[in-house]
Amino acid sequence: xxxxxxxxxxxxxxxxxxxxxxxxxxxxxxxxxxxxxxxxxxxxxxxxxxxxxxxxxxxxxxxxxxxxxxxxxxxxxxxxxxxxxxxxxxxxxxxxxxxxxxxxxxxxxxxxxxxxxxxxxxxxxxxxxxxxxxxxxxxxxxxxxxxxxxxxxxxxxxxxxxxxxxxxxxxxxxxxxxxxxxxxxxxxxxxxxxxxxxxxxxxxxxxxxxxxxxxxxxxxxxxxxxxxxxxxxxxxxxxxxxxxxxxxxxxxxxxxxxxxxxxxxxxxxxxxxxxxxxxxxxxxxxxxxxxxxxxxxxxxxxxxxxxxxxxxxxxxxxxxxxxxxxxxxxxxxxxxxxxxxxxxxxxxxxxxxxxxxxxxxxxxxxxxxxxxxxxxxxxxxxxxxxxxxxxxxxxxxxxxxxxxxxxxxxxxxxxxxxxx
Amino acid sequence: xxxxxxxxxxxxxxxxxxxxxxxxxxxxxxxxxxxxxxxxxxxxxxxxxxxxxxxxxxxxxxxxxxxxxxxxxxxxxxxxxxxxxxxxxxxxxxxxxxxxxxxxxxxxxxxxxxxxxxxxxxxxxxxxxxxxxx
Numbered sequence: 435x436x437x438x439x440x441x442x443x444x445x446x447x448x449x450x451x452x453x454x455x456x457x458x459x460x461x462x463x464x465x466x467x468x469x470x471x472x473x474x475x476x477x478x479x480x481x482x483x484x485x486x487x488x489x490x491x492x493x494x495x496x497x498x499x500x501x502x503x504x505x506x507x508x509x510x511x512x513x514x515x516x517x518x519x520x521x522x523x524x525x526x527x528x529x530x531x532x533x534x535x536x537x538x539x540x541x542x543x544x545x546x547x548x549x550x551x552x553x554x555x556x557x558x559x560x561x562x563x564x565x566x567x568x569x570x571x572x573x574x575x576x577x578x579x580x581x582x583x584x585x586x587x588x589x590x591x592x593x594x595x596x597x598x599x600x601x602x603x604x605x606x607x608x609x610x611x612x613x614x615x616x617x618x619x620x621x622x623x624x625x626x627x628x629x630x631x632x633x634x635x636x637x638x639x640x641x642x643x644x645x646x647x648x649x650x651x652x653x654x655x656x657x658x659x660x661x662x663x664x665x666x667x668x669x670x671x672x673x674x675x676x677x678x679x680x681x682x683x684x685x686x687x688x689x690x691x692x693x694x695x696x697x698x699x700x701x702x703x704x705x706x707x708x709x710x711x712x713x714x715x716x717x718x719x720x721x722x723x724x725x726x727x728x729x730x731x732x733x734x735x736x737x738x739x740x741x742x743x744x745x746x747x748x749x750x751x752x753x754x755x756x757x758x759x760x761x762x763x764x765x766x767x768x769x770x771x772x773x774x775x776x777x778x779x780x781x782x783x784x785x786x787x788x789x790x791x792x793x794x795x796x797x798x799x800x801x802x803x804x805x806x807x808x809x810x811x812x813x814x815x816x817x818x819x820x821x822x823x824x825x826x827x828x829x830x831x832x833x834x835x836x837x838x839x840x841x842x843x844x845x846x847x848x849x850x851x852x853x854x
Numbered sequence: 855x856x857x858x859x860x861x862x863x864x865x866x867x868x869x870x871x872x873x874x875x876x877x878x879x880x881x882x883x884x885x886x887x888x889x890x891x892x893x894x895x896x897x898x899x900x901x902x903x904x905x906x907x908x909x910x911x912x913x914x915x916x917x918x919x920x921x922x923x924x925x926x927x928x929x930x931x932x933x934x935x936x937x938x939x940x941x942x943x944x945x946x947x948x949x950x951x952x953x954x955x956x957x958x959x960x961x962x963x964x965x966x967x968x969x970x971x972x973x974x975x976x977x978x979x980x981x982x983x984x985x986x987x988x
Binding site for chain 2: 656
């Protein structure tokens with residue numbers, strides 16, 4: 435690449451891409467999140483000056499780590515003139531020669547560094563939404579303003595939340611040693627769940643929120659790909675990445691021009707992103723070879739069945755029913771059974787599906803989708819009054835405007851057919 | 855002479871392009887391709903899926919298939935095939951056959967394609983005049 439065409443956008447993308455690895459490595463050096471973040475910030479500012487002049491470094495991530503580390507060490511030295519000498523234990527790798535650094539940036543280090551960085555965002559004391567907010571701030575590098583908009587709260591409220599969450603993380607005992615095999619697996623599964631949460635924050639957005647929240651889906655896919663590159667042989671990471679890609683591929687068709695939900699069977703499938711679908715299917719193929727399917731892979735396979743169907747009526751519901759059966763075994767939950775009932779209604783009819791979900795009533799009494807599906811099934815059976823009651827309950831339980839609008843579509847249909 | 859032009863870039867950066875940016879780049883490349891195609895000088899064009907979609911078959915180790923791209927720097931890219939297969943296992947079977955036919959070291963990376971256009975080379979390809987006088 436010549437110097438002339440290193441534009442600001444390229445540098446921006448390179449800095450964004452390098453961030454998780456660089457902040458993670460700096461965290462290992464300084465063992466303090468704020469110092470690591472500031473060091474990375476400093477390195478980015480220097481990159482913006484140096485790269486257009488000298489051309490981009492061969493390995494931008496290694497450059498940022500090295501420069502960030504030196505900048506932070508400089509900062510520590512300067513402040514030491516007016517303050518007592520910094521605690522030596524703050525700086526864990528003073529003896530590192532620069533040449534050795536690049537050698538040490540091999541897969542193993544990156545892997546555990548990034549995993550650690552993601553893992554500390556999943557602190558069990560933090561509620562799920564805060565885990566997501568912290569991960570977006572620290573790992574993805576979104577601004578507080580962007581995150582606040584994504585969560586539909588004020589900037590100062592989000593700032594406070596993130597500061598408090600980071601204080602909690604800082605007070606916790608961050609495990610800096612290399613994790614053992616079992617611990618690494620556990621961390622990976624915790625982190626995978628958090629990445630899926632990030633995705634769902636974006637995916638559950640509707641209509642007008644989509645502009646601000648929809649980008650979270652892209653961030654989640656970026657994180658999933660990062661995990662996949664670090665753990666190339668983990669079938670569940672392949673499954674997770676495939677699941678996100680296969681769901682996000684439908685994004686261009688999920689809402690109409692007014693921001694209203696378009697049901698899966700009514701979506702214009704030509705708008706689906708073919709390349710994302712191809713990538714998701716390729717990852718499923720890879721994961722299946724490991725012959726130990728996990729919940730993400732099975733969910734990805736279900737999403738793939740939808741994505742493969744050229745028209746809604748081509749959907750292989752029998753296969754989806756089987757896959758939900760697998761999922762019930764792997765990760766039993768009333769919500770999974772509820773989803774299976776959709777497939778059952780297509781294969782065996784609404785009566786069978788209704789029978790399947792009745793026992794879930796007590797467990798899902800506060801769950802929007804339960805009443806949405808129940809209403810739909812009752813409606814198909816011609817039990818309109820009961821259907822209306824269920825739909826009304828669903829609307830009352832809707833979490834987003836999009837969900838409520840979705841049920842209103844059903845209600846409108848019900849009223850129209852009653853009238854007609 | 856036929857030349858292969860291999861495209862290198864950071865997949866993080868390219869993967870980050872918005873659909874509009876991606877389409878704009880593809881349109882600009884497309885006009886270069888169109889110029890070559892008009893005079894039958896454009897062969898196959900392919901865009902690969904990300905390296906995370908790849909597996910690699912190592913010849914030396916009993917055709918062990920590992921997840922991920924070919925990452926060694928000691929060996930060089932010497933050629934490639936484009937094959938049409940029902941799924942990844944079928945593609946791996948082809949690579950296995952190739953490895954049996956040419957068992958001496960190296961590896962085959964198997965990477966799905968995102969885009970493939972077969973192109974068409976003309977009969978009368980421009981030939982280079984051989985000259986030793988520069």
